[in-house]
Amino acid sequence: MAKMNKKWVVLCSTAIAAVYATGYYSTEAQANKIDMQQNAQIHSQSSTVAMNTTQLKLPQTNTKITTKTITKTTPKTTTNIKTKTVQSRNSSPNISQSKTKQSITAPAKTVQIKRIYKNGTFTGMGENRRGSIQVAVKIENDRIMDVEISDFGMHYSESDIVGLPGEVLKRQNAQVSNVSGATYSTQAFQDAVLNALYQAKNA
Amino acid sequence: MTFKKWLKTPKAYVAFAMIVYLLIASIGYKNALGIKNGLVAVIASVIVDIFMNMIKKRKWTIPDGAIITGLIISLILSTATSLAVIAGTAVIAILSKHIIVYKKKPIFNPAAFGLLLSVLIFQTGQSWWGAFGDLPAWTILFLLIGGYLLTNRINKFVQVFTFLGTSFLLLVLMAHFNIGDAMDAFRPPFINATLFFGFFMLTDPPTSPGKNGDQLIFGLLTAAIGTIIYALFGGLIYLFIGLCFGNLYSYLKKRSTSKVALSRSSMKKTQRSLS
Numbered sequence: 363m364a365k366m367n368k369k370w371v372v373l374c375s376t377a378i379a380a381v382y383a384t385g386y387y388s389t390e391a392q393a394n395k396i397d398m399q400q401n402a403q404i405h406s407q408s409s410t411v412a413m414n415t416t417q418l419k420l421p422q423t424n425t426k427i428t429t430k431t432i433t434k435t436t437p438k439t440t441t442n443i444k445t446k447t448v449q450s451r452n453s454s455p456n457i458s459q460s461k462t463k464q465s466i467t468a469p470a471k472t473v474q475i476k477r478i479y480k481n482g483t484f485t486g487m488g489e490n491r492r493g494s495i496q497v498a499v500k501i502e503n504d505r506i507m508d509v510e511i512s513d514f515g516m517h518y519s520e521s522d523i524v525g526l527p528g529e530v531l532k533r534q535n536a537q538v539s540n541v542s543g544a545t546y547s548t549q550a551f552q553d554a555v556l557n558a559l560y561q562a563k564n565a
Numbered sequence: 566m567t568f569k570k571w572l573k574t575p576k577a578y579v580a581f582a583m584i585v586y587l588l589i590a591s592i593g594y595k596n597a598l599g600i601k602n603g604l605v606a607v608i609a610s611v612i613v614d615i616f617m618n619m620i621k622k623r624k625w626t627i628p629d630g631a632i633i634t635g636l637i638i639s640l641i642l643s644t645a646t647s648l649a650v651i652a653g654t655a656v657i658a659i660l661s662k663h664i665i666v667y668k669k670k671p672i673f674n675p676a677a678f679g680l681l682l683s684v685l686i687f688q689t690g691q692s693w694w695g696a697f698g699d700l701p702a703w704t705i706l707f708l709l710i711g712g713y714l715l716t717n718r719i720n721k722f723v724q725v726f727t728f729l730g731t732s733f734l735l736l737v738l739m740a741h742f743n744i745g746d747a748m749d750a751f752r753p754p755f756i757n758a759t760l761f762f763g764f765f766m767l768t769d770p771p772t773s774p775g776k777n778g779d780q781l782i783f784g785l786l787t788a789a790i791g792t793i794i795y796a797l798f799g800g801l802i803y804l805f806i807g808l809c810f811g812n813l814y815s816y817l818k819k820r821s822t823s824k825v826a827l828s829r830s831s832m833k834k835t836q837r838s839l840s
Contacts, residue, residue: 374726375726491753
Protein backbone atom coordinates (compact mmCIF):
# COMPACT_ATOMS: atom_id res chain seq x y z
CA MET A 363 0.00 0.00 0.00
CA ALA A 364 1.64 3.21 -1.22
CA LYS A 365 1.77 6.28 0.98
CA MET A 366 -0.44 9.14 -0.09
CA ASN A 367 1.43 11.83 -1.97
CA LYS A 368 1.95 15.03 0.05
CA LYS A 369 0.37 17.08 -2.73
CA TRP A 370 -2.76 14.94 -2.53
CA VAL A 371 -2.82 15.31 1.25
CA VAL A 372 -2.71 19.11 0.91
CA LEU A 373 -5.28 19.11 -1.90
CA CYS A 374 -7.74 16.84 -0.05
CA SER A 375 -7.28 18.79 3.21
CA THR A 376 -8.05 22.04 1.38
CA ALA A 377 -11.14 20.55 -0.26
CA ILE A 378 -12.44 19.26 3.09
CA ALA A 379 -11.71 22.62 4.76
CA ALA A 380 -13.68 24.34 1.97
CA VAL A 381 -16.70 22.07 2.48
CA TYR A 382 -16.48 22.66 6.24
CA ALA A 383 -16.26 26.44 5.74
CA THR A 384 -19.33 26.33 3.50
CA GLY A 385 -21.29 24.53 6.19
CA TYR A 386 -20.02 26.79 8.95
CA TYR A 387 -20.85 30.06 7.20
CA SER A 388 -24.19 28.84 5.86
CA THR A 389 -25.29 28.23 9.47
CA GLU A 390 -23.70 31.41 10.84
CA ALA A 391 -26.92 33.47 10.83
CA GLN A 392 -28.71 30.81 12.88
CA ALA A 393 -25.81 30.61 15.34
CA ASN A 394 -25.73 34.40 15.77
CA LYS A 395 -29.44 34.46 16.53
CA ILE A 396 -28.99 31.83 19.26
CA ASP A 397 -25.98 33.73 20.68
CA MET A 398 -28.10 36.88 20.98
CA GLN A 399 -30.82 34.93 22.78
CA GLN A 400 -28.24 33.48 25.16
CA ASN A 401 -26.80 36.93 25.92
CA ALA A 402 -30.27 38.22 26.70
CA GLN A 403 -30.81 35.27 29.01
CA ILE A 404 -27.55 35.82 30.87
CA HIS A 405 -28.52 39.45 31.42
CA SER A 406 -31.94 38.50 32.72
CA GLN A 407 -30.69 35.70 34.92
CA SER A 408 -28.02 37.73 36.64
CA SER A 409 -30.71 40.00 38.03
CA THR A 410 -32.97 37.12 39.01
CA VAL A 411 -30.48 34.91 40.89
CA ALA A 412 -30.20 36.99 44.05
CA MET A 413 -33.91 37.53 44.34
CA ASN A 414 -34.69 33.93 43.58
CA THR A 415 -32.56 32.41 46.29
CA THR A 416 -33.84 34.63 49.08
CA GLN A 417 -37.43 35.46 48.45
CA LEU A 418 -39.20 32.41 47.17
CA LYS A 419 -38.97 30.26 50.28
CA LEU A 420 -42.38 30.62 51.84
CA PRO A 421 -43.29 28.51 54.88
CA GLN A 422 -45.89 25.86 54.07
CA THR A 423 -48.19 27.02 56.93
CA ASN A 424 -48.79 30.45 55.41
CA THR A 425 -50.24 28.99 52.26
CA LYS A 426 -52.72 26.94 54.26
CA ILE A 427 -53.83 30.00 56.19
CA THR A 428 -54.35 31.97 53.02
CA THR A 429 -56.49 29.24 51.53
CA LYS A 430 -58.55 29.00 54.71
CA THR A 431 -59.31 32.72 54.82
CA ILE A 432 -60.35 32.82 51.17
CA THR A 433 -63.21 30.45 51.86
CA LYS A 434 -64.48 32.54 54.73
CA THR A 435 -64.58 35.93 53.07
CA THR A 436 -66.17 37.83 50.25
CA PRO A 437 -64.27 38.39 46.95
CA LYS A 438 -63.55 42.02 47.80
CA THR A 439 -61.95 41.25 51.14
CA THR A 440 -60.11 38.20 49.86
CA THR A 441 -57.51 40.34 48.10
CA ASN A 442 -56.79 42.24 51.25
CA ILE A 443 -56.53 39.15 53.34
CA LYS A 444 -54.17 37.44 50.93
CA THR A 445 -51.83 40.39 50.72
CA LYS A 446 -51.81 40.75 54.47
CA THR A 447 -50.94 37.10 54.93
CA VAL A 448 -48.10 37.30 52.42
CA GLN A 449 -46.77 40.37 54.17
CA SER A 450 -46.64 38.53 57.48
CA ARG A 451 -44.96 35.43 56.10
CA ASN A 452 -42.41 35.27 58.89
CA SER A 453 -44.92 35.57 61.66
CA SER A 454 -46.66 32.73 63.42
CA PRO A 455 -49.98 31.32 62.11
CA ASN A 456 -51.93 32.77 65.06
CA ILE A 457 -50.83 36.31 64.37
CA SER A 458 -51.70 36.11 60.72
CA GLN A 459 -55.11 34.65 61.55
CA SER A 460 -55.86 37.51 63.93
CA LYS A 461 -54.91 39.99 61.23
CA THR A 462 -57.30 38.22 58.91
CA LYS A 463 -60.14 38.64 61.35
CA GLN A 464 -59.37 42.33 61.65
CA SER A 465 -59.51 42.85 57.94
CA ILE A 466 -62.88 41.09 57.74
CA THR A 467 -64.34 43.44 60.30
CA ALA A 468 -62.81 46.47 58.59
CA PRO A 469 -62.94 45.82 54.83
CA ALA A 470 -62.65 49.48 53.89
CA LYS A 471 -58.98 49.57 54.94
CA THR A 472 -57.13 48.28 51.86
CA VAL A 473 -53.40 47.74 51.81
CA GLN A 474 -51.95 46.94 48.38
CA ILE A 475 -48.69 45.03 48.67
CA LYS A 476 -46.95 43.98 45.48
CA ARG A 477 -46.01 40.36 45.00
CA ILE A 478 -42.57 39.50 43.67
CA TYR A 479 -43.98 37.31 40.91
CA LYS A 480 -47.10 37.48 38.81
CA ASN A 481 -49.52 34.57 39.02
CA GLY A 482 -49.66 32.35 35.96
CA THR A 483 -47.55 29.99 33.85
CA PHE A 484 -44.32 31.35 32.41
CA THR A 485 -41.93 29.74 29.94
CA GLY A 486 -38.17 30.03 30.10
CA MET A 487 -35.35 28.78 27.91
CA GLY A 488 -31.90 27.51 28.86
CA GLU A 489 -29.23 26.86 26.24
CA ASN A 490 -25.62 25.82 25.98
CA ARG A 491 -23.31 24.19 23.43
CA ARG A 492 -25.10 20.86 23.90
CA GLY A 493 -28.64 22.02 23.13
CA SER A 494 -31.59 23.74 24.79
CA ILE A 495 -34.37 23.13 27.30
CA GLN A 496 -37.66 25.01 27.61
CA VAL A 497 -39.66 24.88 30.82
CA ALA A 498 -43.12 26.06 31.88
CA VAL A 499 -43.19 27.30 35.47
CA LYS A 500 -46.57 27.84 37.17
CA ILE A 501 -46.53 30.46 39.92
CA GLU A 502 -49.30 31.22 42.41
CA ASN A 503 -48.96 33.66 45.29
CA ASP A 504 -45.19 33.73 44.98
CA ARG A 505 -44.96 29.97 45.18
CA ILE A 506 -43.74 27.67 42.42
CA MET A 507 -46.68 25.32 41.99
CA ASP A 508 -45.56 23.34 38.94
CA VAL A 509 -42.52 22.96 36.68
CA GLU A 510 -42.76 21.16 33.37
CA ILE A 511 -40.11 20.53 30.72
CA SER A 512 -42.08 21.72 27.69
CA ASP A 513 -39.32 21.24 25.11
CA PHE A 514 -36.20 19.11 25.43
CA GLY A 515 -33.64 19.92 22.73
CA MET A 516 -30.44 18.63 24.35
CA HIS A 517 -28.19 16.10 22.67
CA TYR A 518 -28.63 13.87 25.72
CA SER A 519 -31.47 11.78 27.06
CA GLU A 520 -34.38 13.58 28.76
CA SER A 521 -34.57 10.79 31.33
CA ASP A 522 -31.34 12.12 32.90
CA ILE A 523 -33.12 15.11 34.39
CA VAL A 524 -36.68 13.92 35.03
CA GLY A 525 -36.20 14.47 38.77
CA LEU A 526 -35.22 18.13 38.49
CA PRO A 527 -38.73 19.68 38.23
CA GLY A 528 -39.60 17.96 41.51
CA GLU A 529 -36.46 19.33 43.08
CA VAL A 530 -37.42 22.90 42.07
CA LEU A 531 -40.84 22.42 43.65
CA LYS A 532 -39.29 21.07 46.84
CA ARG A 533 -36.66 23.79 47.18
CA GLN A 534 -38.86 26.56 45.76
CA ASN A 535 -35.93 27.94 43.77
CA ALA A 536 -33.95 27.20 40.64
CA GLN A 537 -30.88 25.88 42.44
CA VAL A 538 -30.91 22.15 41.71
CA SER A 539 -28.21 19.62 42.53
CA ASN A 540 -26.08 18.55 39.59
CA VAL A 541 -27.04 15.23 38.00
CA SER A 542 -23.88 13.13 37.60
CA GLY A 543 -23.19 12.58 33.91
CA ALA A 544 -25.80 15.16 32.88
CA THR A 545 -24.06 18.40 33.84
CA TYR A 546 -24.98 20.24 30.65
CA SER A 547 -28.65 19.25 30.84
CA THR A 548 -28.74 20.31 34.50
CA GLN A 549 -27.22 23.70 33.64
CA ALA A 550 -29.65 24.28 30.77
CA PHE A 551 -32.61 23.28 32.98
CA GLN A 552 -31.49 25.61 35.77
CA ASP A 553 -31.05 28.48 33.28
CA ALA A 554 -34.50 27.79 31.84
CA VAL A 555 -36.15 27.98 35.29
CA LEU A 556 -34.29 31.21 36.09
CA ASN A 557 -35.40 32.62 32.75
CA ALA A 558 -39.03 31.68 33.46
CA LEU A 559 -38.83 33.31 36.90
CA TYR A 560 -37.50 36.46 35.25
CA GLN A 561 -40.49 36.46 32.90
CA ALA A 562 -42.78 36.10 35.92
CA LYS A 563 -41.15 38.88 37.91
CA ASN A 564 -43.38 41.85 38.67
CA ALA A 565 -42.19 45.14 37.25
CA MET B 566 10.14 -5.38 22.01
CA THR B 567 12.38 -2.66 23.42
CA PHE B 568 10.93 0.67 24.59
CA LYS B 569 12.73 2.49 21.74
CA LYS B 570 11.12 0.21 19.19
CA TRP B 571 7.73 0.55 20.88
CA LEU B 572 7.94 4.33 20.67
CA LYS B 573 7.87 4.07 16.88
CA THR B 574 4.69 1.96 16.80
CA PRO B 575 1.29 3.52 15.94
CA LYS B 576 0.02 2.56 19.41
CA ALA B 577 2.78 4.64 20.99
CA TYR B 578 1.72 7.61 18.84
CA VAL B 579 -1.90 7.28 19.98
CA ALA B 580 -0.99 6.69 23.63
CA PHE B 581 1.31 9.72 23.61
CA ALA B 582 -1.34 11.91 21.93
CA MET B 583 -4.02 10.81 24.43
CA ILE B 584 -1.79 11.56 27.45
CA VAL B 585 -0.91 14.99 26.03
CA TYR B 586 -4.60 15.75 25.38
CA LEU B 587 -5.51 14.60 28.88
CA LEU B 588 -2.99 17.02 30.36
CA ILE B 589 -3.91 19.94 28.06
CA ALA B 590 -7.63 19.48 28.74
CA SER B 591 -7.08 19.18 32.51
CA ILE B 592 -5.07 22.41 32.50
CA GLY B 593 -7.62 24.11 30.23
CA TYR B 594 -10.59 23.15 32.39
CA LYS B 595 -8.57 23.67 35.61
CA ASN B 596 -9.92 20.34 36.78
CA ALA B 597 -7.91 17.33 37.92
CA LEU B 598 -10.94 15.02 37.95
CA GLY B 599 -10.19 13.96 34.38
CA ILE B 600 -6.76 12.64 35.36
CA LYS B 601 -8.31 10.60 38.17
CA ASN B 602 -10.92 9.23 35.75
CA GLY B 603 -8.15 8.46 33.25
CA LEU B 604 -6.21 6.47 35.84
CA VAL B 605 -9.30 4.51 36.86
CA ALA B 606 -10.21 3.71 33.24
CA VAL B 607 -6.65 2.64 32.39
CA ILE B 608 -6.29 0.46 35.51
CA ALA B 609 -9.67 -1.23 34.88
CA SER B 610 -8.82 -1.81 31.20
CA VAL B 611 -5.36 -3.20 31.92
CA ILE B 612 -6.59 -5.57 34.66
CA VAL B 613 -9.33 -7.02 32.45
CA ASP B 614 -6.96 -7.23 29.46
CA ILE B 615 -4.31 -9.13 31.45
CA PHE B 616 -6.97 -11.39 32.93
CA MET B 617 -8.43 -12.22 29.50
CA ASN B 618 -4.95 -12.87 28.08
CA MET B 619 -4.24 -15.27 30.94
CA ILE B 620 -7.50 -17.13 30.31
CA LYS B 621 -6.65 -17.39 26.61
CA LYS B 622 -3.08 -18.43 27.52
CA ARG B 623 -1.56 -15.73 25.35
CA LYS B 624 2.04 -14.57 25.45
CA TRP B 625 2.71 -11.53 27.68
CA THR B 626 2.78 -8.21 25.83
CA ILE B 627 2.59 -4.58 26.92
CA PRO B 628 -1.15 -3.87 27.38
CA ASP B 629 -0.82 -0.70 25.26
CA GLY B 630 -4.13 -1.32 23.49
CA ALA B 631 -5.93 -1.47 26.85
CA ILE B 632 -4.17 1.71 28.01
CA ILE B 633 -5.31 3.54 24.84
CA THR B 634 -8.88 2.27 25.23
CA GLY B 635 -8.97 3.43 28.86
CA LEU B 636 -7.59 6.84 27.97
CA ILE B 637 -10.04 7.36 25.08
CA ILE B 638 -12.99 6.41 27.33
CA SER B 639 -11.91 8.83 30.04
CA LEU B 640 -11.42 11.65 27.51
CA ILE B 641 -14.92 11.20 26.09
CA LEU B 642 -17.02 10.56 29.21
CA SER B 643 -17.83 13.64 31.25
CA THR B 644 -15.49 14.36 34.16
CA ALA B 645 -18.58 14.30 36.39
CA THR B 646 -19.22 10.63 35.56
CA SER B 647 -18.91 8.32 38.54
CA LEU B 648 -15.75 6.21 38.80
CA ALA B 649 -17.80 3.01 38.84
CA VAL B 650 -19.42 3.88 35.51
CA ILE B 651 -16.04 4.78 34.00
CA ALA B 652 -14.55 1.49 35.16
CA GLY B 653 -17.67 -0.38 33.95
CA THR B 654 -17.38 1.19 30.50
CA ALA B 655 -13.69 0.25 30.31
CA VAL B 656 -14.49 -3.35 31.33
CA ILE B 657 -17.20 -3.64 28.62
CA ALA B 658 -14.79 -2.24 26.03
CA ILE B 659 -11.99 -4.69 26.84
CA LEU B 660 -14.37 -7.66 27.09
CA SER B 661 -15.68 -6.84 23.60
CA LYS B 662 -12.07 -6.77 22.38
CA HIS B 663 -11.55 -10.35 23.60
CA ILE B 664 -14.98 -11.85 22.98
CA ILE B 665 -16.24 -10.38 19.69
CA VAL B 666 -13.28 -11.44 17.56
CA TYR B 667 -12.36 -12.76 14.15
CA LYS B 668 -8.99 -14.48 13.79
CA LYS B 669 -7.97 -13.21 17.26
CA LYS B 670 -8.59 -9.57 16.24
CA PRO B 671 -11.49 -7.49 17.58
CA ILE B 672 -14.35 -6.86 15.16
CA PHE B 673 -15.52 -3.62 16.78
CA ASN B 674 -13.41 -0.72 17.96
CA PRO B 675 -13.28 -1.50 21.72
CA ALA B 676 -13.59 2.10 22.94
CA ALA B 677 -16.46 2.95 20.57
CA PHE B 678 -18.29 -0.29 21.39
CA GLY B 679 -17.81 0.21 25.14
CA LEU B 680 -19.01 3.81 24.99
CA LEU B 681 -22.03 2.86 22.89
CA LEU B 682 -23.07 0.14 25.35
CA SER B 683 -22.30 2.47 28.25
CA VAL B 684 -24.90 4.94 26.98
CA LEU B 685 -27.46 2.15 26.70
CA ILE B 686 -26.65 0.51 30.04
CA PHE B 687 -25.54 3.37 32.31
CA GLN B 688 -27.09 6.32 30.41
CA THR B 689 -23.70 8.02 30.52
CA GLY B 690 -23.30 11.56 29.22
CA GLN B 691 -20.43 12.14 26.83
CA SER B 692 -18.82 15.54 26.95
CA TRP B 693 -15.75 14.92 24.72
CA TRP B 694 -13.86 17.13 27.16
CA GLY B 695 -10.57 15.55 26.08
CA ALA B 696 -11.24 16.80 22.54
CA PHE B 697 -11.38 20.32 24.04
CA GLY B 698 -15.13 20.64 23.42
CA ASP B 699 -15.58 23.59 25.81
CA LEU B 700 -12.19 25.22 25.38
CA PRO B 701 -11.45 28.02 22.87
CA ALA B 702 -11.75 27.02 19.21
CA TRP B 703 -8.00 27.38 18.55
CA THR B 704 -7.34 24.28 20.70
CA ILE B 705 -8.66 22.27 17.73
CA LEU B 706 -5.16 22.79 16.30
CA PHE B 707 -3.87 20.24 18.82
CA LEU B 708 -6.32 17.68 17.42
CA LEU B 709 -5.26 18.44 13.84
CA ILE B 710 -1.53 18.22 14.58
CA GLY B 711 -1.79 14.95 16.52
CA GLY B 712 -4.30 13.55 14.04
CA TYR B 713 -2.19 14.28 10.95
CA LEU B 714 0.93 12.80 12.57
CA LEU B 715 -0.90 9.58 13.44
CA THR B 716 -2.74 9.29 10.11
CA ASN B 717 0.53 9.75 8.24
CA ARG B 718 2.22 7.11 10.44
CA ILE B 719 -0.45 4.47 9.83
CA ASN B 720 -1.15 5.54 6.26
CA LYS B 721 -4.90 6.04 6.62
CA PHE B 722 -5.40 9.37 4.89
CA VAL B 723 -7.88 7.91 2.39
CA GLN B 724 -10.11 6.72 5.23
CA VAL B 725 -9.90 9.94 7.26
CA PHE B 726 -10.45 12.22 4.26
CA THR B 727 -13.38 10.18 3.01
CA PHE B 728 -14.96 10.21 6.45
CA LEU B 729 -14.51 13.94 7.06
CA GLY B 730 -15.42 14.93 3.48
CA THR B 731 -18.60 12.82 3.43
CA SER B 732 -19.65 13.97 6.92
CA PHE B 733 -19.24 17.67 6.11
CA LEU B 734 -20.88 17.34 2.70
CA LEU B 735 -23.93 15.61 4.19
CA LEU B 736 -24.12 18.24 6.95
CA VAL B 737 -24.03 21.03 4.34
CA LEU B 738 -26.96 19.33 2.61
CA MET B 739 -28.74 19.01 5.97
CA ALA B 740 -28.24 22.73 6.59
CA HIS B 741 -29.44 23.59 3.06
CA PHE B 742 -32.63 21.56 3.38
CA ASN B 743 -33.17 22.43 7.07
CA ILE B 744 -32.95 18.83 8.26
CA GLY B 745 -31.82 18.12 11.81
CA ASP B 746 -29.36 20.29 13.69
CA ALA B 747 -26.51 20.90 11.23
CA MET B 748 -25.53 24.17 12.90
CA ASP B 749 -24.36 22.40 16.06
CA ALA B 750 -22.40 19.81 14.10
CA PHE B 751 -20.16 22.48 12.54
CA ARG B 752 -19.30 23.99 15.91
CA PRO B 753 -17.62 22.93 19.14
CA PRO B 754 -18.02 20.52 20.86
CA PHE B 755 -19.39 18.51 17.90
CA ILE B 756 -16.64 19.42 15.45
CA ASN B 757 -14.08 18.51 18.11
CA ALA B 758 -15.79 15.16 18.57
CA THR B 759 -15.83 14.51 14.81
CA LEU B 760 -12.12 15.30 14.44
CA PHE B 761 -11.06 13.33 17.52
CA PHE B 762 -13.17 10.38 16.38
CA GLY B 763 -11.96 10.57 12.76
CA PHE B 764 -8.28 10.72 13.62
CA PHE B 765 -8.00 8.49 16.69
CA MET B 766 -10.90 6.03 16.73
CA LEU B 767 -11.75 5.43 13.09
CA THR B 768 -8.12 4.65 12.24
CA ASP B 769 -7.70 1.80 14.76
CA PRO B 770 -5.66 -0.69 12.64
CA PRO B 771 -7.19 -4.02 13.80
CA THR B 772 -10.78 -2.86 13.21
CA SER B 773 -10.35 -0.87 9.98
CA PRO B 774 -9.24 -1.96 6.49
CA GLY B 775 -5.77 -1.37 5.05
CA LYS B 776 -6.31 -1.24 1.28
CA ASN B 777 -7.11 2.19 -0.17
CA GLY B 778 -10.31 1.02 -1.91
CA ASP B 779 -11.60 -0.57 1.29
CA GLN B 780 -10.60 2.50 3.32
CA LEU B 781 -12.69 4.63 0.98
CA ILE B 782 -15.82 2.49 1.42
CA PHE B 783 -15.18 2.21 5.18
CA GLY B 784 -14.93 6.00 5.61
CA LEU B 785 -17.93 6.62 3.38
CA LEU B 786 -20.11 4.06 5.17
CA THR B 787 -19.17 5.26 8.68
CA ALA B 788 -19.80 8.91 7.80
CA ALA B 789 -23.04 8.30 5.92
CA ILE B 790 -24.66 6.09 8.58
CA GLY B 791 -23.46 8.33 11.43
CA THR B 792 -24.71 11.53 9.80
CA ILE B 793 -28.07 10.02 8.84
CA ILE B 794 -28.56 8.91 12.46
CA TYR B 795 -27.61 12.41 13.63
CA ALA B 796 -30.06 13.98 11.18
CA LEU B 797 -32.89 11.71 12.33
CA PHE B 798 -32.30 11.47 16.07
CA GLY B 799 -29.59 13.96 17.08
CA GLY B 800 -27.77 12.87 20.23
CA LEU B 801 -24.10 12.07 20.62
CA ILE B 802 -23.79 8.38 19.81
CA TYR B 803 -24.19 8.71 16.06
CA LEU B 804 -20.41 8.49 15.48
CA PHE B 805 -20.15 5.20 17.39
CA ILE B 806 -23.11 3.66 15.58
CA GLY B 807 -21.59 4.69 12.25
CA LEU B 808 -18.26 3.15 13.24
CA CYS B 809 -19.89 -0.13 14.29
CA PHE B 810 -21.31 -0.43 10.76
CA GLY B 811 -17.89 0.44 9.32
CA ASN B 812 -16.28 -2.22 11.53
CA LEU B 813 -18.86 -4.76 10.37
CA TYR B 814 -17.99 -3.94 6.74
CA SER B 815 -14.28 -4.39 7.54
CA TYR B 816 -15.01 -7.76 9.20
CA LEU B 817 -17.14 -9.00 6.29
CA LYS B 818 -14.46 -7.90 3.84
CA LYS B 819 -11.75 -9.77 5.78
CA ARG B 820 -13.94 -12.86 5.98
CA SER B 821 -14.74 -12.89 2.28
CA THR B 822 -11.08 -12.31 1.40
CA SER B 823 -9.92 -15.17 3.62
CA LYS B 824 -12.63 -17.47 2.17
CA VAL B 825 -11.47 -16.68 -1.38
CA ALA B 826 -7.85 -17.26 -0.35
CA LEU B 827 -8.82 -20.56 1.29
CA SER B 828 -10.70 -21.82 -1.78
CA ARG B 829 -7.78 -20.80 -4.05
CA SER B 830 -5.24 -22.68 -1.95
CA SER B 831 -7.44 -25.78 -1.85
CA MET B 832 -7.85 -25.60 -5.66
CA LYS B 833 -4.07 -25.40 -6.06
CA LYS B 834 -3.63 -28.42 -3.79
CA THR B 835 -6.11 -30.49 -5.85
CA GLN B 836 -4.45 -29.41 -9.10
CA ARG B 837 -1.05 -30.48 -7.73
CA SER B 838 -2.33 -33.86 -6.57
CA LEU B 839 -3.99 -34.47 -9.96
CA SER B 840 -0.82 -33.62 -11.86
